[in-house]
Amino acid sequence: MSESVSACQGSDDYDSKDIVVSILDTTASREIVSDNDWALPSHNSMIPGSSHTDKGPSKLLVMNEILSYLEADGCKDAGTQLDWPSVDSAPVRNQEISQGFGPLSVYHGRLKNGQPVKLSYVMHALVEDDVDKLKGAARELTTWSKCKHPNILGLVGVAVNHQRIATVSPWTDYLDLHEFLLAHPKADRYVLSTRMAYGVAYLHNKHIAHGYIMGSNIAVMRDHTPKITGFCEATLSNLGFPDQVPRSNRIKPHQPRYSPARWLAPEILLDEKDKNVEGDVYSLAMTILETITGAVPYEDMWNGAAVLKIANGHHPRRPIAHMPYENEKADMLWTLLGECWASDPQDRPTSVEVLARMTDMVSGSWMHASCHCAPNSPTRRAITAHIVSDTIIHRQMSVEETLSHLYEHGCKDATRFIDHTKYSSYPVSYGGFGEVYRGKLKDGSQIALKCLRLALDSSEASQKQIRNAAHELYIWSKCHHPNVLELIGVTQYRNQIAMVSPWMEHTTLGRYLSRYPQVDRCTLSTQIADGVAYLHGENIVHGDIKGTNILISKDHTAVITDFGTATLKEYTLKFTASATTSKPGMSLRWTAPEILEEATGISFEGDVYALGMTILETITGEVPYSETVNESALVLKIARQEHPTRPETKIPSNDEKADTLWSLLTRCWSYNPQDRPTVTEVQKTLRAIASGTAPESTGEPVRGHVIDF
CATH class of the missing domain: 1.10.510.10 (Transferase(Phosphotransferase) domain 1)
Known part of the structure; x- marks a missing residue:
């Protein structure tokens, strides 16, 4: 595709493999030129808080500048392998980026040889102040591309399309650990944990500290092989700022549902140390606990309360339903996890020691190492309610059926008022619940379409979520005040449910104050x-x-x-x-x-x-x-x-x-x-x-x- 600017490709031949593409979307600061055309702001465009800095306004970096930094640090071209027109116009999945820097939207596409690919978008703008971090990200990408191990997700390279930077890596059948465990509740979790430890030990042997070992950074293959990923998303996602907040703050407004703080060692959490191998061991233990239970660490607490527990040195409680007392293997594992969570990093075992002890636990008894959930445990109920088998996965409610439920519960149908030829080609922003697109009503009024992230399946939890969404939308539709945004109604857009409201010309408070x-x-x-x-x-x-x-x-x-x-x-x-x-x-x-x-x-x-x-x-x-x-x-x-x-x-x-x-x-x-x-x-x-x-x-x-x- 002529618009595809290539930046990178690894040395290995990946033509026979499926590929994963992670895209760093740099469209956050684009300005709409016409209804369907986009342009990057000029170099004189201001970034958050730039009018208050001593250096004056920082410049937004255009793609060729970004590519020059990436290429200078060894990134290879992967863009020529990608069949960009095959990429779906709507995401097939929305999730939180694991490092907590913003929402991640997953799209499907293909390589030129027909192999399916996955594209994951994160929205950011890059500015001159981010050059050093961009170089750091390039070095991380180069380091990642050199990792060759069965439990490490490989990197093909980097590519650019429509002003978006993409990391390209082999396809995995399950995006993360939780998706795999829901689909395979009887999987051997001790073996999974051992293989994860194997991957971490490999990285540490290469003098690489990952920094964010957690379930959302563990992809899994169909043969139950876990692969560690997420090497550079934190660095890449920390480049640029999606909202008009003074750069001196360097704070991301988006708050993830489960903060990565739950997996971080206290010394890293409190900014006393940068990422290191001892911190990885702590996080690995949290991820092993996550694997055994199927739940995030401190699952009964919200993010802030969990942070307080970690800061005060309080470990997670032993999950008796999954690691019962007087069970030799469970006792061995719980002792190991406690050692990995030692307050003094020097008291923690090395990743090689963790691997050796995990191997001892599973050797000679691989079939009996599985963790069986108690019939009434929260994890078992969650598995039953969401995905018990492949049958449930494919019995999803259609968007039309869901909209019908919403209309029945009092939500307005805005479909007939919308000019369906006047939509922005790409999201203009991302919120905690989904992408926001710009459009028009038939009378010419500008509107915003905010696509909702709803689990559209037949489970009881999903049905309750839809009822709750309908209730909230109904509440909003009844609000009429000059200082409360009007809800025009809901509609279907790109096979998603979208809330329709008037377009706000000056966007958010922070951007308005900056302007x-x-x-x-x-x-x-x-x-x-x-x-x-x-x-x-x-x-x-x-x-x-x-x-x-x-x-x-x-x-x-x-x-x-x-x-x-x-x-x-x-x-x-x-x-x-x-x-x-x-x-x-x-x-x-x-x-x-x-x-x-x-x-x-x-x-x-x-x-x-x-x-x-x-x-x-x-x-x-x-x-x-x-x-x-x-x-x-x-x-x-x-x-x-x-x-x-x-x-x-x-x-x-x-x-x-x-x-x-x-x-x-x-x-x-x-x-x-x-x-x-x-x-x-x-x-x-x-x-x-x-x-x-x-x-x-x-x-x-x-x-x-x-x-x-």
Whole structure:
């Protein structure tokens, strides 16, 4: 294909093999030229927060520049083998990228020789500041391409198409460990674990520390051979920033359902050390536990609570149903796992020792090494509910059937209003629930189509998810307020279910503030509070108020969106969660401590806490706790009741209105939920601040005055 720019290919001949393609999508900062045409921004385009840096705006890197960095560090060309037109227009699967940097969408395609391929998209923009990381990623790719082992997924090379960088690797039958275990619940899990240890030992013998050994980075072949993957996704995914957040923060707004923190050694989790072989051994043990149980480490806790456990040196509980007491093999394995989780990295066994001891456990008794789930264990119930056999896999509900269910439960059908010839060719953004496309109604109105990630099968869990989704969409459809995004309806798009809403010209709050630094931020804050007040007046708890869930319309009005965790007060249903304790939609920086500590679910008081954080975000243009990048350190700060530092340049002390605002925010962040103001009180205080005489805004921080107030 002429548009395909090639960058890389390994030395081995992979023509006879299926291929996996992982694509790093660099379209995040594209601008729509016409309804179906795309272009990269000019080199003068600004990145998040670039207007506030000493160096001035950073430049976006175009593909030939990116390729030059990759080629200089040894990446090979794989693009000429790929049949790009064969790639499906819609993803066949959506999942979280294992390192937690954003959503991953999987597409099918083929090689020119007809072999099937898999393409996995991650959306990012690359800028000059990322050159060193890009070079590091290239070195990791080169290192990966030299790995030749039956338990390591090989790398063919790198290719580029439509401004997207792709890593190309051999096809695997199962994308990750959990997909395999659901399809094969009786698989020999001790043998699987031993083979994973074999792969890790090989890497360590090559002086390679993986850094992210976990179930989502274990692909599995049809013959039950596990293959370690995910070598460079963390590095590649950390290049560029998809939202307009100041680069000094270097924080990803997307929060994965299960954070990779669950698998990380405490010294790495707390940023005391970089990735190393001792940390890999710790993570390998967590992955072995994950393999035996079929569940993630600390499965009964959400991410923040799990981080606190790890930081305090508390290991996972022994899963008695899977590793019973007085069972020699189970006792041997549990002892080994405990040694791998030693607080002092030097006390942990090496990966070679782990391999030797695992081999001892399975030698001579391979058929009896399988872990059998107890009939009523959570894992057994989950397996039964989702995928017990290949029959269930193929008995999926169609999109049409699912939409019919949604319409029956009160969702509006938007299909007849849409001009189906006016869609963007590629997603304009990615959210926690799916891709977002741009389109038009027949009357010419611009719309956004947000494709939902729903498990469309016949299981009870899937049916409940659909009912919950219908309930949430119904709630949203009944909301009518200038500061709450309207839901036009739902429709089918690219064989997916899509929510249809008006297009917001200025996208998210962060991007808007970066583009219009002189905007009246008090007015914006008041509009956001008005939207929250409306929801609470309708007895609706939003549950995820933050800057990325605030969109700005063409007339510069703030509207609240993303009802993914919203619920009527008398219900406890969640949009996409199948486990009530995981709280997948949660965003740490905006989360009230009682929710973080799992003392309560989402609540009106929790919304007020998050609103206070969002007002701070609006005033400063930075996320809360912007100086704290590490997730674990952030969790500890919130648990210790430490508020964000007062931004003196934006909310100066000894200024009457600034002091009033800061007092309001600190009340919103009260540790005791009952001590927080109601959203109505927040509204009144913001209006009182705005009604006074304010200095003319210059768009720059001014000492002695709160900006735009």
